[in-house]
Amino acid sequence: MAKLLEIENLRTQFFTADGVVRAVDDVTYDVNEGETVALVGESGCGKSVSALSILRLIPWPPGRIVGGSIRFLGKDLLQLSDPEIRRVRGHQIAMVFQEPMTSLNPVLTIGLQLTETMQYHLGMSNEQAEKRAVELLRMVGIADGERRLQQYPHHFSGGMRQRVMIALALSCEPKLIIADEPTTALDVTIQAQILQLMKDLSNRMGVALMIITHNLGVVARYADRVNVMYAGKIVEEGTAEQIYHSPKHPYTIGLLASVPRMDQHRGRRLVPIEGQPPDLTKLDNGCAYRPRCRWAFDRCAQAIPPLEHVGDGQMSACFRKHELGDDVKAAS
Numbered sequence: 499m500a501k502l503l504e505i506e507n508l509r510t511q512f513f514t515a516d517g518v519v520r521a522v523d524d525v526t527y528d529v530n531e532g533e534t535v536a537l538v539g540e541s542g543c544g545k546s547v548s549a550l551s552i553l554r555l556i557p558w559p560p561g562r563i564v565g566g567s568i569r570f571l572g573k574d575l576l577q578l579s580d581p582e583i584r585r586v587r588g589h590q591i592a593m594v595f596q597e598p599m600t601s602l603n604p605v606l607t608i609g610l611q612l613t614e615t616m617q618y619h620l621g622m623s624n625e626q627a628e629k630r631a632v633e634l635l636r637m638v639g640i641a642d643g644e645r646r647l648q649q650y651p652h653h654f655s656g657g658m659r660q661r662v663m664i665a666l667a668l669s670c671e672p673k674l675i676i677a678d679e680p681t682t683a684l685d686v687t688i689q690a691q692i693l694q695l696m697k698d699l700s701n702r703m704g705v706a707l708m709i710i711t712h713n714l715g716v717v718a719r720y721a722d723r724v725n726v727m728y729a730g731k732i733v734e735e736g737t738a739e740q741i742y743h744s745p746k747h748p749y750t751i752g753l754l755a756s757v758p759r760m761d762q763h764r765g766r767r768l769v770p771i772e773g774q775p776p777d778l779t780k781l782d783n784g785c786a787y788r789p790r791c792r793w794a795f796d797r798c799a800q801a802i803p804p805l806e807h808v809g810d811g812q813m814s815a816c817f818r819k820h821e822l823g824d825d826v827k828a829a830s
Contacts, residue, residue, distance in 0.1 A: 502673055502706050503529040503552070508566035510544075510551045513559065517779035521547040523730035525566075526805070529674065534700060534707040536721035536738075538714065538753070542775055544730040545710045549676050553591060554583050571673070589619040592667035594696075596679035598659035602651040608662055609647030612669060619670045634665040638695060657688035664696060674706045681716070693720055714757050718742055726750050729776050729786035732805055736812035746814035746822050748791045785816075793818050 510522035521544045529535045537545050550556055551563050554575060568575045570591065575583060587593075595601040603611060612634065613627035622630065632643035638661040640646055651659055660680060667675050677696060681689035697720050700707040709716060717724050717738055724741045726734040726749065734747040745751045752771040759766075773790040785803055788794040797817050805815040816822070 499530040504569040512561045519778045533722045536717045539727035589670045592672040594677040596682040678710045733815045740812045746819045
């Protein structure tokens with residue numbers, strides 16, 4: 499399977515009065531053509547910042563991409579000029595944000611917001627773009643497209659607005675869609691519909707999908723591969739099956755232990771991860787997870803564990819990764 503997106507040693511920082519926030523700290527991962535990759539972690543771990551870095555949407559001040567490379571279809575996006583990166587955004591790489599009401603312009607009709615993207619990137623006439631917009635709305639499950647194009651975002655429910663955002667993302671037939679917490683603002687039943695819709699459209703159109711989420715249920719059902727992120731770094735990566743059945747990092751084990759499971763008896767208590775995420779302006783030379791880790795030992799305070807292979811494509815950034823077997827997972 500050919501590589502579509504290759505991120506290598508990416509570092510994005512925010513320069514604030516309290517210090518330098520290392521939001522994305524030496525991150526490396528890739529996305530293959532047509533696959534679904536999940537980026538998982540707590541709020542504040544750097545997931546969304548890494549996605550915004552791909553499209554060079556980090557606001558300056560205070561943020562800046564200070565190192566690394568982001569290669570998409572062989573081109574380093576960090577080396578493109580502003581006009582060149584604008585031709586990539588929305589056309590070859592599209593993004594679905596977590597709150598559609600703030601992503602859609604409230605004073606413009608849905609039709610105008612859908613058609614202007616196709617006119618800009620694909621050179622369509624207004625008539626061609628409107629016809630395509632109706633097809634897109636039908637594709638994402640919105641009927642009576644001709645009438646709906648004349649309406650404004652407040653005429654749609656939260657789930658319908660997110661469907662419009664998916665239609666907008668698909669409008670220029672991108673190679674990659676980045677979905678940043680696409681179901682956070684929706685109720686549970688609508689969440690499942692939206693995620694299934696995105697997965698189905700991805701399979702049908704051959705579009706790679708990158709899902710940013712803290713919801714491990716999403717990962718289990720929809721992702722092919724998973725990157726677990728903590729304190730600006732990737733701490734574990736592997737297939738969804740590997741992450742769920744044989745986690746090799748204490749943070750991943752903690753996340754899994756804190757999630758309700760249908761295959762466990764009703765009396766089983768969830769085990770929360772103790773403590774708080776670290777202050778990204780005050781990271782030291784040791785493992786950022788060690789204050790919350792029950793398996794930490796002296797070496798964890800002396801060096802940052804590298805992300806290394808633990809077999810069959812799975813990787814973990816933990817000095818004790820080979821000791822964390824199924825018995826540890828069960829105990830957690």
